[in-house]
Amino acid sequence: MLMLISYKYRAYPDADTEVRLNTALDTCRWLYNKLLEELNAARKNGFTLKKVETQARIVTLKDENPALKEVYSKVLQMVNNTLWSNIAALSQTKKRGRKIGKLRFKSAFRYRTLNYNQSGFKIDKEHSIITFSKIGAVRITMHRPCVGRVKGILITRSSDGWYVTIQAEQEVSEPKRCGRSVGIDVGLNSYCVDSDGRVVQNPRFYEQSLIKIKKLQQSVSRKKRFSNNWKKAKDRLDKVYEHVFNQRNDFLHKLSRQYVDTYATICVENLDVKGLKEKGSNTGMHRSIHSVAWGKFFSYLSYKAESAGTKLIKVNPKNTSQICSNCGHIVKKTLSDRVHACPNCGFVADRDYNAAVNICRIGTEQPFMPVETMPLHHISV
Ligand SMILES: [Zn+2]
Incomplete structure (x- = not known):
């Protein structure tokens, strides 16, 4: 079982490196806006471009803007990825019938992250230095060491300086990182999403047994009530229900165990507080089933956390989904x-x-910090 962890550190590029970082950011912003402009122009002329086409366009654009050659190629690719994931996000919102503006061109102020995915970086843990391809060495303060297989690094310009975010994948069995905290949002579309970008899929135990359950229900209904055969059929049906129930419990035990083993602090919403309706589904029935399952998950988290010395913090759910993080x-x-x-x-x-x-x-109780759109990892437990 792999967990995705992101580590955020302050970064201190020297003056020359900072110039290169700012130039690279500017070039990426130029590319983002250029590709968006061409997409819009194509649409106006009645045809649509695909992601691979804008991807391929990056190469030919290098003649038009030689500055592109000074940026690591994978970073440029990620600019195209970001553009397309923004487009996908917006079109999804549109489909739901909500009005939303066109995708905006990015101003210099808003374009502030270089995304080194999979390659183009070297981490020197001993000296707390990360070397980025085409940028150079950047000193960071590694107040806690990062562990695991590094999947990518983001380097971000913020109003108060530079940050790097290291995304690493690691086995749950590794010892708990001191000081690491996580926020978990339980939901309807997936079981939960956490602040490290991990999406846990909804288990579909009931659905998996549904054919069996339907068959057994028919078998029960065909038999004479309270007859021996009826009792037997009913026993079989109850066994399947019990099996589904056990599967669910098992899932919740595993999931809560993983979180408790991985984090020193776990934050969830306080389900007892009113205002949870912004979370529930439309039908009361559905909502109550979900809140029961969430309640169970939280109680498992709670007692496991207590015995493992992990802090479980319940926060007021008011506006957690409405505030821009x-x-x-x-x-x-x-x-x-x-x-x-x-x-x-x-x-x-x-x-x-x-x-x-x-x-x-x-x-x-942290202040607002720049948040990066990071690739979410879908996991089934
Ligand atoms: Zn905002």
Whole structure:
């Protein structure tokens, strides 16, 4: 079982390196806007471009803007990825019948992250230095060491300096990192999403046994009530229900164990507090089933946390899904809005991921920090 962990460190590039970082950011922003402009122009002329086509366009654009050659190629690819994931996020919101503006061109202020995915970096843990391809060496403060297989590094310009975010994958069995905290948002579309970008799929135990259950239900209904055969058939049906029940419990035990083993602090919403309706589904029945399952998950977390010395913090759920985790602006959403798109700062992210970051920030009493749209990893437990 792999967990995805992200480590955030302050970074201190020297003056020359900072110039290169700013230039690279500017070039990436140019590329983002250029590709968006061409997509819009194509649409106006009645045809649509595909992701692979804008990807291929990067190569030919290098003649037009030689500065592109000074940026690591994978970083440029990620610019195209970001553009397309923003487009996907917006079109998803549109499909739900919500009005939303066109994708905006990025101003220099809003374009602030270089995404080194899989390659183009070297971490020197001993000296707390990361060397980025085409940028150079950047000193960081590694107050806690990062562990695991590094999947990618983001380097971000913020109003108060530079940050790097290291995304690493690691086995749960590794010892708990001291000081690591996580926010978990339980939801309807997936079982939960956490602030490290991990999406746990809803288990479908009932659905998996549904054919069997239907058959047995028919078998029960065909038999004479209270006859021996009826009792036998009913026993068989009860066994299947019990099996599903055990599978669910098993899942919740495993999941809570993973979180408790991985984090020193776990933040969740306080389900006892009113205002959870912004979380529930439309029908009362469904909502109550979900809240029972969430309640069980939290109680498993709670007693496992206590014996493992992990802190479990329950935060007020008010506005956790509405606040922009990047800037604090309130972005009203209905239940069907799956995407958080902030008109104030331009931050676009999965709705539940945005909520998970808020839950973590509130629970650990942290100030707002720049949040990066990171690739979410879908996992089934
Ligand atoms: Zn915002």
